[in-house]
Amino acid sequence: MELTTKGRYAVTAMADIAGQSDALTVPLSQIAERQALPLAYLEQIFVGLRRAGLVESARGRSGGYRLARPAAEISIADVMAAAEEDTHFTRCANGEASCLRDAPCLTHGLWQRLGAVTSAFFASVSLADVVGGTLAGMARAQAAPSAGLRRVYLDHNATAPLRGEAKAAMIAALDVDGNPSSVHSEGRRARGVIEAAREQVARLVNAKPSEVVFTSGATESNAWVMAQPWDTIFVSGVEHDSILAPARANGAEVIMVPVARDGRVLAEQIAARVLSGAPVGRALIALQLANNETGVIQDVAAVTAFAREHGLRVHTDAVQAPGRIAIDFAGLDADTMSLSAHKLGGPKGIGALIIRDHYDLAPLIRGGGQERRRRAGTENLAGIAGFGAAAKVALAALADAPRIAGLRDQLERDVCDAVPATVVIAGSAPRLCNTATLTLPGKLAETLVIRLDLAGFAVSAGSACSSGKVGVSHVAEAMGLERDVAAGMIRVSLGPDTTQDDIAAFAAAWKQISGNAALAA
Ligand code: PMP
Numbered sequence: 001m002e003l004t005t006k007g008r009y010a011v012t013a014m015a016d017i018a019g020q021s022d023a024l025t026v027p028l029s030q031i032a033e034r035q036a037l038p039l040a041y042l043e044q045i046f047v048g049l050r051r052a053g054l055v056e057s058a059r060g061r062s063g064g065y066r067l068a069r070p071a072a073e074i075s076i077a078d079v080m081a082a083a084e085e086d087t088h089f090t091r092c093a094n095g096e097a098s099c100l101r102d103a104p105c106l107t108h109g110l111w112q113r114l115g116a117v118t119s120a121f122f123a124s125v126s127l128a129d130v131v132g133g134t135l136a137g138m139a140r141a142q143a144a145p146s147a148g149l150r151r152v153y154l155d156h157n158a159t160a161p162l163r164g165e166a167k168a169a170m171i172a173a174l175d176v177d178g179n180p181s182s183v184h185s186e187g188r189r190a191r192g193v194i195e196a197a198r199e200q201v202a203r204l205v206n207a208k209p210s211e212v213v214f215t216s217g218a219t220e221s222n223a224w225v226m227a228q229p230w231d232t233i234f235v236s237g238v239e240h241d242s243i244l245a246p247a248r249a250n251g252a253e254v255i256m257v258p259v260a261r262d263g264r265v266l267a268e269q270i271a272a273r274v275l276s277g278a279p280v281g282r283a284l285i286a287l288q289l290a291n292n293e294t295g296v297i298q299d300v301a302a303v304t305a306f307a308r309e310h311g312l313r314v315h316t317d318a319v320q321a322p323g324r325i326a327i328d329f330a331g332l333d334a335d336t337m338s339l340s341a342h343k344l345g346g347p348k349g350i351g352a353l354i355i356r357d358h359y360d361l362a363p364l365i366r367g368g369g370q371e372r373r374r375r376a377g378t379e380n381l382a383g384i385a386g387f388g389a390a391a392k393v394a395l396a397a398l399a400d401a402p403r404i405a406g407l408r409d410q411l412e413r414d415v416c417d418a419v420p421a422t423v424v425i426a427g428s429a430p431r432l433c434n435t436a437t438l439t440l441p442g443k444l445a446e447t448l449v450i451r452l453d454l455a456g457f458a459v460s461a462g463s464a465c466s467s468g469k470v471g472v473s474h475v476a477e478a479m480g481l482e483r484d485v486a487a488g489m490i491r492v493s494l495g496p497d498t499t500q501d502d503i504a505a506f507a508a509a510w511k512q513i514s515g516n517a518a519l520a521a
Contacts, residue, residue, distance in 0.1 A: 007085030009037050010045050011130070014054070014079050018071035019172040021196055021385065022489045025057075027064035029499075045083055052082035060154035071128035072167070124318045132164025133170065139430045152502045155458045156343075156434060157292050157493035163345035163393050166386040169197075170347060173231065173385035180379050181370065185359055197388025202343075204322055204391040206339065207329040213354050213371045214384050218242065218319045218451055221338035221353035224364040225315045226250055230383035231281025234273075235266040237478025238296070240317055240471040243286050244474075252284075259478045263426040274310050283311075286447055289318040289337075290325070293462050293475040293491055294426040295435025297325065306334040319343050319351075323394030323496075324401060336358050341383065346390030346494075350383030397496055404494050405433035407503050411492065412436050419514045425462075425481070425489060434494040437462060440514055443488040448513065452490075455509040464491030 016031045025444040026218040028046060032039040036395050049055045054074055055065045067074060088181045097104040152388060153161065153320055173193050178186030180194050195209070202209040219242040226233070226246035233247045247254050248289060257271060258266045274280055285307055290297045300316050307314045314334045320326050329337055342348040353375075361374070368376030415438060417424045425437035440448065445461035454461055462473040476486035492506070 004047060004085060007080050007083050009041060010049065010079050010083035010085070011076055013037065013042055013045065014049070014067070014127055016021045016076075017055070017065060017067055018169050019131040021169060021193055022170060022361055024192075025064035029062070032393070035217045048084060049079070049082045052076060052078070067127070071131065071483045072126050074127045075122065076125045076127070076130070077122040078128070083304060083467070084128045090514050091411060102142045102237035124327045128164055128168065131168040150505075151456050152493060152498075152505060153501070154492045154498065154506065155460050156495035157491060158347065158460055159342045160345045160480060160495055161497070162347060162386070163390050165393050166341075166346045166390040169389035170382040170386040170516065173382040175265070176381060190433055191383050195382060199389075200388035200391045201339070201352055204395045205327040205339065206331065207245065207319070207337075208357060211329070211354050211357055211492070212374075213355055213374050214350065214379060214387070215375060217342075217351040218317065218338040219348055219351075220364070221336075221340075222246065222315075222317055223337075224353055224361070225336050226286070227364055228284070228362060229282065232283040234270050234283065234285040234312075236287070237508065238263060238265065238294075238475045239288055241474075243288070243317060247286065259480075261480050262429040263291060263294045263475075264429050265298050265481050267299065270303065271306055274306075274312070280312070282313075284315060286315045288320075289316050289327070290320040290432050291472060291475060292320050293489075294437045294479075295320070295430075295432035295493075296426050297430045297432065298320075300334060301332050308333060320435075322391070322431060323397040324434055326398060327354075329354050331471075334496045336387075337362065341387035341390055344390050344394040347383050347386040348442060349379050350387050352387070365393060399498055401433040404496070404498065406430055407498055407500065408434060408436050408494055410500070411494075411503045411506060412438075414503060415510045416521075418507050418511035421514070422510070423435050423485060424481070425476075425485075434498075436492045436494075438492060438510075439485050439488040439492055441482075441484045445488050445490050445513070448488065448490050451513045453510060454514065457506055457509060460491045460493075462486070462491055 012035050018037055020026050028042045030099055031037065032042055036241050047057065050057060053068055057063070057065050058070045058381055073477060176190050176193055178184065178188070178190040180187060182191040194214075198209045198212045198214075202212050215224065216475060221248045222240070222242040226445045228245060229251065230252040232255060233250060233252045234255050234257055235247050236259050238259050253360050257269055260266055267287060270285060283330055285303055287298050287300050287303050289300055300314070304314045315333045315336045316332065317338045318327055319340045320343060322339065336359070337354040338351065339354065340351040355374070363374055363376065364375045368378075370376055370379060412424045412427065416424065418442065421440055423438060423441065449459055449461045462476055472483060472486040473489060476489055
């Protein structure tokens with residue numbers, strides 16, 4: 001049994017196009033070269049693919065083919081059919097059971113079944129699966145039961161698994177050879193990848209593309225803003241360390257804004273300080289959009305209204321928000337905003353600082369004209385391409401937020417029913433749809449995390465352990481939580497792949513683990 005070359009070439013060529021950035025039309029000569037396929041044969045195959053409505057062609061210098069539908073909506077069976085590939089591999093499996101003098105041959109059922117299984121498999125796999133690595137994921141998932149453990153990943157606030165679309169865009173970008181700063185056509189192609197991604201990131205947060213500056217991640221974005229020559233920085237104890245540490249190092253007067261027990265920053269106290277008459281000079285308010293440990297959403301718009309009136313700048317760390325709540329940079333009216341690709345299904349080590357137009361922020365990294373002289377260094381092309389693709393998916397994923405909120409609420413109900421001592425942290429505050437912070441007073445979070453890991457669940461501890469001494473999360477401390485409540489705090493953060501079964505299994509594991517005496521603090 002063997003597939004003909006026509007079918008295989010058709011699938012390979014279509015996968016090649018699917019792996020390029022979606023705006024590009026791809027000349028057949030490039031596909032032929034990259035995939036080592038005969039050009040004349042490809043030309044013949046593409047007549048059929050075009051006739052079947054799977055590709056569109058563009059003429060002229062930048063002529064070539066692009067997919068007529070998203071890669072996720074084109075199955076391998078579609079491509080095979082357009083290439084007139086037959087997945088019935090032997091003469092006796094063609095329908096009539098007459099292979100042996102009007103009777104079915106000995107192996108007739110075998111080949112017929114193989115044809116049916118192959119057709120079903122090809123129909124179940126899309127081009128996006130082929131280029132996005134989902135097939136490897138399927139293979140792992142199938143292998144898992146025999147390995148005896150099903151993993152449930154509930155740590156999306158630490159990092160979200162790479163989306164297939166982001167991986168495909170990154171793989172395609174690795175084949176783009178030029179330096180984006182070069183003026184030749186290789187350079188312009190690389191520049192095109194960056195600008196397409198910039199538009200996708202801008203669209204995700206309702207900013208202008210000119211306001212998006214790519215950085216190495218949110219830690220750099222935050223450091224950049226915090227390194228400006230401020231006289232006063234208003235900040236609260238629930239901010240991420242990448243805000244707090246550079247704020248302390250800045251030399252400015254750092255004013256700690258109090259936080260309510262439910263995790264909400266009492267930002268109105270900033271007004272009291274500013275209106276008291278004591279000068280604040282060049283002043284910054286750093287207020288996150290949503291907290292990474294509790295998911296609590298802050299009212300940034302209320303702060304910017306006041307800040308604008310009194311000449312203060314506002315920076316918001318929005319790392320945890322994309323794909324979970326709609327982000328409107330223009331409407332928020334903040335001066336700067338940090339994003340990180342790996343929290344929204346993109347790669348690690350790439351992020352952005354959104355800087356409102358005409359705000360002349362001094363560069364943190366100098367020595368090159370990239371990013372319109374705002375951030376020096378040759379761009380991380382593959383990272384940026386992956387960020388752009390993930391941003392596009394994250395924007396669409398907002399529609400799934402109510403389902404995820406429903407699962408999170410169910411999780412909180414189920415664990416409290418299973419173990420009544422469970423406390424839900426910040427349950428009454430407005431929160432991200434995907435985040436549940438649970439604690440078992442008197443238990444140690446680190447031990448809970450290890451037990452849950454052994455049971456197949458990936459979650460994070462809210463508290464941190466250093467030099468053998470159990471510390472308490474600075475977020476819990478800022479919220480004024482008691483030590484024994486804070487010490488058992490764990491964060492469960494759901495994602496697009498979380499199911500009802502995952503939640504039920506988690507609640508069962510929670511019940512089993514909480515009864516374990518060895519967990520006592
Ligand atoms: N801010 C928040 C709220 C975060 O959760 C994180 C990541 N944990 C960061 C900033 C830092 O982002 P990055 O990993 O891109 O440096």
